[in-house]
């Protein structure tokens with residue numbers, strides 16, 4: 001399988017940056033050597049198998065041009081870029097919410113299984129989870145038509161940056177940023193093993209959907225957190241989402 005050199009570059013650059021930040025200012029103590037083996041296996045499974053296969057399936061499922069009025073595609077590019085992120089984020093919020101329902105939880109459990117959190121811990125996404133998460137982006141993809149090539153690189157970089165960022169083991173009082181954007185401490189609550197936090201803070205880019213649809217938990221009102229799903233399942237079943 002051929003790896004995109006830009007993806008490799010973004011992965012290692014952001015990984016290095018976030019590792020330095022975490023070592024400098026960790027939110028919680030973490031022994032990297034104790035977790036790195038399972039995270040590297042998860043990374044290999046995701047990047048080499050689940051992600052490319054899910055892209056193939058989700059792109060095949062979507063006939064994007066049917067979903068947008070011609071007028072929307074004629075808007076100036078900056079407006080279309082904003083629409084791309086807002087609409088896709090709205091979609092992923094609801095798919096994420098669906099995955100926290102009784103019938104779909106098994107396809108998402110793997111993501112919540114680590115009992116620790118740092119930038120690489122969030123790499124776990126099963127094949128069916130990734131297909132669902134890809135769908136809103138695939139539907140909105142035509143909004144980026146005729147964009148310059150650097151913009152597609154920026155979209156790729158944002159994809160890596162976002163997942164590393166929301167899981168990184170650094171947190172601070174980021175209230176001002178959380179009015180709009182998901183921050184590490186905001187998403188860490190979503191990984192909490194406290195039943196009061198199940199289905200909380202489902203957003204992955206914007207925090208507005210959680211506020212609008214009743215799944216918001218204010219990070220200012222939450223104390224110490226611990227993580228995981230409270231059970232030791234078969235790692236194979238977890239990774240397959242079955």
Ligand SMILES: [Zn+2]
Nearest residue numbers: 096100108190
């Ligand atoms: Zn979740």
Ligand SMILES: [Zn+2]
Nearest residue numbers: 111122167187
């Ligand atoms: Zn996560």
